[in-house]
Amino acid sequence: MYRLIHLISAFVRQFLLPNPYVNIIGNEVYADLFNIIIGGTIIHIFAFILTGCGYQRGVDDPASGSIGYLISYCYITAIITLLGFLISNFVIFVIVYLVVYIASCILVEIVFNHNTIRI
Secondary structure, eight states: OHHHHHHHHHHIIIIISOOTTHHHHOOHHHHHHHIIIIIHHHHHHHHHHHHHTTOOTTTSOHHHHHHHHHHHHHHHHHHHHHHHHHOOOHHHHHHHHHHHHHHHHHHHHHHHOOSOOOO
16 A cells, blocks of 8 residues: 555656745746755655654554655645745745744644653
């Protein structure tokens, strides 16, 4: 099951999601180059950390981790795209993105409640 979900996830990330940096960078060619060289790694790291807030390796099913990663990747792509439409100043964009991302990590942590101790 994990391999099937992993293949579907890779297909969706590669071919179906838009380049979220087009609205930030402005020039489509430069946005594509940025996405290929640096942007994909940025989204991967943020999606991996966000997934880790709700998924524990070795405890949860690997297929659920793969689904969680795909959802996190799509969510981060959507947030970057939406903020790119709304905010033109790069510094303000980064600050707002980090606030939204940290709030998302906290929310996922609360919802999945893996790392908190219950009394």
